[in-house]
Amino acid sequence: MSKGARAGALLVSFAALLGLIVFAVAGYLRSTPPTVSATPSSTPGVVNLVMQTDGAVGVGPHPSWVGYFIQDANGAWHQTTLIQLPTHSTVHVTLYEYDSGGNLRNTVWSKIQGTVGNIAYVNGVAENIVNPNSNTGNGIAHTFNVPGLGINVPMYGVSSTAKNFCNAGPCNLSEAHTTITFQFHTGGVGSYRWQCFVPCGLGYVDGNGGPMQNIGYMAGFLKVV
């Protein structure tokens, strides 16, 4: 093979390798879930955040995984766990929980903490502890836990045998759900990670793999800007 041919082959190989790297990086960047901003309210310093947890997100590369949808200002649902919030604001959260539940691995997470008044309203009733044994066997489905802000909100599950059980997200209010509302304050600028403390990664070791370890499902960030 001539020198020119060898140089040409080398260049082509290099270009192919570069193309593969660009493709992989672009693919990774494109796969990052979107960031959804909380919706401003008519009250200054207050924003609204509407979320839902589904037993199966029904979309994307892992439709059977448990995960979150966040509603944007136009009412559209986005499968993500990246949420943008304004600094020094009060966040009014409405959380629709559509998944079935069970016991907590550590019952300490049944206490509501870090919200305004350390309470949450479960189907309209103020609670400061969500007892996994008092929900007619439906237990706790998930917890919304932000360690950096000291927030922990457990959510009652719904019966998996309910006739209108939601099998794939995004679910709608005509399907079996628990409504949880609470408020919390954001502080200064920061990126606060959040997670669920119910090991809900079905089929993974200790239930903590899969959706529990992937941004966009049961792990995410509150981006306070």
Added chain:
Amino acid sequence: MANFVLDESRSEESTKGHLTKILVIWAITSVIGMALVWFVLGPHLPPGTMTDQAQGAQFDIRLVSTLVVPVLFFVWLFFGYSIMKWRVRPGEDPLAPGANISGNSKAQGAWYIITTTLVLGLAAFGTYFLVVPAGAGGAEGSSPIWRPATKNILQVQVIAQQWRFTYRWPQFGGMETTSLELPNNTEIQFNVTSLDVIHDFWAYGLGVKADANPDYNNIAYAKTQQTGKFVVRCDELCGIWHGAMYNYGHVVSQAQFQTWASNMETQNAALTKLLPKYSLTYTPSYSGAGGGYYNTATDPNANL
């Protein structure tokens, strides 16, 4: 170690003269270096003095750092001296035969004796100080060989879970907290366990480090002796939030601790009722989602 005897014809001074110079410079710089390490750097060496165990670790590091100075300086000085003194100078033939090299049994023997004594001495020293402060803050398994002399010990259970540490207090009604406050001048027994994978409870400032294994109680001791803030980190890779699995703790006065513990006991009374009975380990499940709940006698997913 090679030992060098110079070809007198190429040397301006005798071997003894060079050796004397090296030894004098080495002795002076070593004394200065050791003093600087011991007195200036020493008090700032990690992990501090918040507990007996941390102070012991700091003393060990301080001593080893000080003793390493003369060894390090001798090696550096010898190389530096050789480069400066025996380099080829302008006008000299770089290809001319160099100094003859021959063995020197006295130098070799001295080197072996000094380094062996140093290493064995430090090993004996380290072993002794591992025993004296009750395990030196390291984990001792579920049946510790070395225990503190006193029986007045505060029990703190460290429960690791992907991806937080929580703390349980059997002497305060079995309450469980997400924060860690410790009283000063108190002997503490950490009972470390996990609800899922292997974590590691590393309270660096306390000089305490213990793996958190599921189904296992790993015990470490520490005696607090200084108030302040310390950080607790997980030191076993445990998943996506491993890097975020940390929290801060405080050593406070005994009165402040009693107030904190009483308040927490009252605030958590309703929650404590929901907790399982205090146990040294809690059996998680290995069979998947949500399962193997905290402290259940049987695995609800065993037959799945």
